[in-house]
Amino acid sequence: xxxxxxxxxxxxxxxxxxxxxxxxxxxxxxxxxxxxxxxxxxxxxxxxxxxxxxxxxxxxxxxxxxxxxxxxxxxxxxxxxxxxxxxxxxxxxxxxxxxxxxxxxxxxxxxxxxxxxxxxxxxxxxxxxxxxxxxxxxxxxxxxxxxxxxxxxxxxxxxxxxxxxxxxxxx
Ligand SMILES: [Zn+2]
Numbered sequence: 620x621x622x623x624x625x626x627x628x629x630x631x632x633x634x635x636x637x638x639x640x641x642x643x644x645x646x647x648x649x650x651x652x653x654x655x656x657x658x659x660x661x662x663x664x665x666x667x668x669x670x671x672x673x674x675x676x677x678x679x680x681x682x683x684x685x686x687x688x689x690x691x692x693x694x695x696x697x698x699x700x701x702x703x704x705x706x707x708x709x710x711x712x713x714x715x716x717x718x719x720x721x722x723x724x725x726x727x728x729x730x731x732x733x734x735x736x737x738x739x740x741x742x743x744x745x746x747x748x749x750x751x752x753x754x755x756x757x758x759x760x761x762x763x764x765x766x767x768x769x770x771x772x773x774x775x776x777x778x779x780x781x782x783x784x785x786x787x788x789x790x
Contacts (some may be wrong), residue, residue, distance in 0.1 A: 620728040621756050622665045627767035628724040629664030633657060633717055634771055637778035648713065653778050656717035663721035670696065670725050687736065687748060691729060694738040696722050732760050 620628070637653045640646040663669055666676070670690040673682045682690060689695055700719050707715055729735050732755045734748025753759045777783070 620725075620732040620760055624732070624760055624764040624767075625665040625669070625671075625725055625728055626661060627764045627771070628728045629660040629721045630657060631767040631771050631774060632724040633660040633720040634774035634778045636716060636720055638774050641777055641780055642783075646712075648778075650779050652713040653775075656713050656720070659714055659717035660721040660724075663718050664725055670722060670729070687729065687733070689736075689738075691726060691735040692738040692741065693726055693735065696726060731763070732757075 633656050634653075637648055637656065640648050665671055666674075667678060671686075672678045673684070673688055673690045674686050682688065700715065700722065703718065704715055726735055730750040732751075732753045734750030734752055737745075737749055740747075740749065
């Protein structure tokens, strides 16, 4: 998926998590967390701080396997997030969730458009990318990008605690 699609996917994912927490969850997120998480998710969903670090820039030189290699393996990305969770203070939970939204949505988007390598399958000798193989930059990707951008507006409203016309709060 292209940069714009990753941006839309990351913001919709993060705002979706915040909306869930606002309506159903018990995590006390202030608007500052929602906003800061948007910036983190946006910064980490594409380019150098995302799985696409393998695509260009100076860090790509040190990553074996080329584009959509090890940095696109779901197991390794999950392990990296878990490792981060061990060293981060609890106050930075929101940062970790925003990073997970960025990287997780990146892999989901690449799974849909093109495909990603699964570490387990790759170790078993499967060199193919696994996914739906929707054409990167094609009309389906553009439609998904538009959809994710549009639903981000109501999600942002809910995430920031906008008054709801109906009661959905579980106490
Ligand atoms: Zn990618």
